[in-house]
Amino acid sequence: MATPLISPSILSADFARLGEEVRAVDQAGADWIHIDVMDGHFVPNLTIGPDVVKALRPHSDKTFDVHLMISPVDPYLEAFAEAGADIITVHPEAGPHVHRTLQAIRALGKKAGVVLNPGTPVEVLDNLMDLVDLILVMSVNPGFGGQSFIHSQLDKVRAIRGMIERAGRDIHLEVDGGVNPETAKLCVDAGADVLVAGSATFKGGPSQYAANIAALKGEV
Numbered sequence: 001m002a003t004p005l006i007s008p009s010i011l012s013a014d015f016a017r018l019g020e021e022v023r024a025v026d027q028a029g030a031d032w033i034h035i036d037v038m039d040g041h042f043v044p045n046l047t048i049g050p051d052v053v054k055a056l057r058p059h060s061d062k063t064f065d066v067h068l069m070i071s072p073v074d075p076y077l078e079a080f081a082e083a084g085a086d087i088i089t090v091h092p093e094a095g096p097h098v099h100r101t102l103q104a105i106r107a108l109g110k111k112a113g114v115v116l117n118p119g120t121p122v123e124v125l126d127n128l129m130d131l132v133d134l135i136l137v138m139s140v141n142p143g144f145g146g147q148s149f150i151h152s153q154l155d156k157v158r159a160i161r162g163m164i165e166r167a168g169r170d171i172h173l174e175v176d177g178g179v180n181p182e183t184a185k186l187c188v189d190a191g192a193d194v195l196v197a198g199s200a201t202f203k204g205g206p207s208q209y210a211a212n213i214a215a216l217k218g219e220v
């Protein structure tokens with residue numbers, strides 16, 4: 001299979017040692033760092049805000065892939081941009097005008113991502129293709145790490161890969177939720193080029209991170 005980029009979700013890291021954990025996965029071969037921001041309203045969990053992103057920024061030069069699960073989202077874009085996000089990814093359900101939200105992310109000088117929940121159809125992308133640098137397919141319902149991969153989302157990945165080819169632009173296609181070495185291969189075969197992995201990266205502690213990431217890349 002093609003080798004995907006791996007974006008470990010720090011939701012599964014040891015929160016008491018977050019800076020060290022980011023350094024450890026960076027050194028273990030992570031390509032990006034995936035940061036899940038949850039507000040207890042758009043999703044039933046609370047995680048971290050821009051101050052934590054800012055505190056983590058000195059710990060890695062890798063792309064900070066910030067997945068915002070907050071509503072409303074527009075008032076917080078600038079804070080995450082200033083905190084050091086490189087890619088800011090938003091759910092279309094998180095604000096009244098997703099097109100405007102993507103424009104705002106780009107105007108802040110950041111890469112713009114849009115994310116589709118398992119129940120969100122691909123048609124939401126029809127009028128957004130020229131505004132996105134990344135499309136994220138959720139293969140679990142958002143809110144928690146450690147859930148099981150929803151296989152029906154692979155058809156969506158295949159459909160979006162076709163849309164990207166027709167658009168004729170470089171747009172990353174990322175999958176998030178329940179990704180392990182077995183489901184990683186299915187995602188890549190369906191057309192994904194970036195995989196988020198929380199539990200599968202952090203399981204076993206720091207001594208295992210390099211092996212876990214290599215397994216996700218299909219290298220072992």
Ligand SMILES: O=C(CO)[C@@H](O)[C@H](O)COP(=O)(O)O
Binds near residue numbers: 011012143144145
């Ligand atoms: O955005 C989310 C969950 O809402 C994800 O990024 C999870 O944090 C992925 O965790 P695993 O399923 O890989 O454990």
Ligand SMILES: [Fe+2]
Binds near residue numbers: 009035036067
């Ligand atoms: Fe995520």
